[in-house]
Amino acid sequence: MAHTPEGILEQLKQRQFAPVYFLQGEESYYIDSIADYIEEHALQEHEKGFNQVVLYGKDVDVSQVLLQAKRFPMMSDRSVVIVKEAQSILDIEKEEGMRQLEAYLQHPLPSTILVFCYKHKSLDGRKSLAKAVQKHAVLLTTKKLYDNQVPAWINGYLKGKGMKATQPAVQLLSEYIGSDLSRLANEIDKLLINLKPGATVDEGLVQENVGISKEYNIFELQAALIARDALKANRIIHYFEANPKNNPLIPNLTMLFTFFTKILTLHTQSDKSEAGLRKSLGNQAWKVKDYMQAMRVYPLPRCVDIIHFIRVADLQVKGITGGDMSEADILRELVFKVLHPVPRALAL
Numbered sequence: 001m002a003h004t005p006e007g008i009l010e011q012l013k014q015r016q017f018a019p020v021y022f023l024q025g026e027e028s029y030y031i032d033s034i035a036d037y038i039e040e041h042a043l044q045e046h047e048k049g050f051n052q053v054v055l056y057g058k059d060v061d062v063s064q065v066l067l068q069a070k071r072f073p074m075m076s077d078r079s080v081v082i083v084k085e086a087q088s089i090l091d092i093e094k095e096e097g098m099r100q101l102e103a104y105l106q107h108p109l110p111s112t113i114l115v116f117c118y119k120h121k122s123l124d125g126r127k128s129l130a131k132a133v134q135k136h137a138v139l140l141t142t143k144k145l146y147d148n149q150v151p152a153w154i155n156g157y158l159k160g161k162g163m164k165a166t167q168p169a170v171q172l173l174s175e176y177i178g179s180d181l182s183r184l185a186n187e188i189d190k191l192l193i194n195l196k197p198g199a200t201v202d203e204g205l206v207q208e209n210v211g212i213s214k215e216y217n218i219f220e221l222q223a224a225l226i227a228r229d230a231l232k233a234n235r236i237i238h239y240f241e242a243n244p245k246n247n248p249l250i251p252n253l254t255m256l257f258t259f260f261t262k263i264l265t266l267h268t269q270s271d272k273s274e275a276g277l278r279k280s281l282g283n284q285a286w287k288v289k290d291y292m293q294a295m296r297v298y299p300l301p302r303c304v305d306i307i308h309f310i311r312v313a314d315l316q317v318k319g320i321t322g323g324d325m326s327e328a329d330i331l332r333e334l335v336f337k338v339l340h341p342v343p344r345a346l347a348l
Contacts (some may be wrong), residue, residue, distance in 0.1 A: 003140055005030040012037050017078065018138045019108035024087075024118035025142030029030045029181035031117050035082055035139065036092060042080050042113055051079040057088035062097035065089065066104050069114045078111050086116040098129040105136040145181065149260075150174040151283040158201065163192060165201035167286050172206045174283075175219070175255060216240070217250045222259050225338055226294045233335050241328035247329040249317045256334075263294050264303040302341065309337045 008021070012034070021038070023031040043052055051073045055065060065083055073079040083089065091097030108114065122141055123130040133139055145153055145178045151170045158165055165173075177184050191201055191209050207217075216239035224233040240247040262284075266272070269280055277292065278285040298306065313334045325333075 003138055005034065005140060005142070008034055008138060008140060009037060012041065017042060017111060019112060019114065020105060020137035021113070021115045021140070022118065022123075022133045022137045023116060023140045024122045025140070026120060026144045027142035027181060027221045028119045029185065030140065031119055032182065035084070035115050035117050038080060038113060038115055039082055042078065043076060047073075047076040048080075050074040051076045053079075053081050055081065055083045057083060057085040057092075058090075059088040062092055062100050065114075068102060069104065069112045070109055071112075072109075073111050073240050075183075078113060080113045082117070082119045086118040088119055093124070093127075093129075098127065102129055102132040105132045108136070110132045145179045147174070147179060148178050148283060150184070150230050153181065154188070155185065157188060161188075161192060162197050163195065163199060163201065166203060168203040169201050169206045171284060171286075172203055172219070173210070176206075176210060176217075178251075218247075218255050221252075221335075222256070223290070225335070226290060228297060228298060228339055230335075230339050233339065234332070237328060237332050237335060240331065241326075244250070244327065249331060250314070251330070253310055253314050253317065253334075257314075259294075259305065260298070260303050260310065263298055264300060264307065265293065266291060266295055267300040267303065305341075306338050309334055316338075 011018075017038075021034065023034055025031070039052070039054070053068050055068065060083070065081065068081045071079060086092065093102070093316070123133060125131075151174045154165065154170050173177055173184065173187065177187060187210050188201075191205055195201070215234045221233060221236045224230075224236065240249075240252075262281075266277055266280060269276065271277075271279075272295075274288060274292065278288050281288055281291065284291075312321070313330050316325055316330045317327055
């Protein structure tokens with residue numbers, strides 16, 4: 001039966017354990033969260049030595065997993081078998097392995113909690129194993145969040161910790177870290193270490209603790225481009241050049257591409273009033289003034305050209321074109337093209 005991460009965790013907290021959990025999909029955060037909770041809480045500490053086994057898919061086949069699952073617990077009501085990286089089990093997608101696992105799923109040992117962590121992919125829904133898992137196990141299929149879903153996830157995560165954050169802080173975390181939920185959770189947990197319950201995470205705290213320079217970061221570069229401040233833009237590029245590990249170019253190009261694509265999209269909508277733009281911006285509505293200024297500075301044709309220049313820069317940083325240009329030189333050239341209109345034919 002298919003479940004949600006929240007539903008599974010709620011059942012686990014109520015100590016309602018199922019015989020088999022199959023956790024699959026693209027987003028490993030939820031898979032790890034559920035497996036870790038079972039590993040930590042299903043058994044008491046003194047029971048774990050004899051009754052808890054953690055296997056790794058690349059080291060076992062299906063028969064070895066089931067051998068552990070069919071063992072009766074010792075001096076405990078249950079035993080736990082967790083298979084990490086289960087997508088690497090040698091024969092899980094081969095006929096004999098699927099046959100054995102399907103047979104176990106139909107008649108699992110009630111005293112065993114068997115957990116498969118099948119990361120970054122899902123079972124082929126056309127095959128009998130996927131249907132057996134759907135019918136007989138607690139099935140979780142995870143998907144990566146879309147970028148526009150990340151701020152809500154951050155707010156929800158903070159709420160679960162009894163904390164909250166300002167909208168700029170949430171947006172900064174979302175834009176800088178992206179949809180990697182494991183990294184987001186880790187960075188947020190670090191932010192909360194020294195905060196009192198009920199405190200608010202603000203933009204300054206994020207900048208201080210997530211490795212974002214307050215003056216020299218991609219968001220300040222965007223602000224400099226909106227203000228057409230060439231001096232500030234080049235100062236930021238110089239800082240990036242001096243600190244390349246903290247400022248890799250490809251993620252920064254991705255953020256610039258997203259920024260100018262958003263400006264272009266706003267240009268094409270029929271309602272360009274402030275209220276209409278706020279509605280279109282959604283989670284970024286608090287930045288509507290910045291986007292309105294950007295629309296004045298960069299009309300639609302310029303946005304089209306700039307997006308093309310960013311794609312050229314992306315090819316250069318990946319070594320497809322551009323020869324031996326450094327990342328700083330590629331960004332410096334891109335910023336020059338953004339700030340100084342250059343016919344596309346001359347920029348190729």
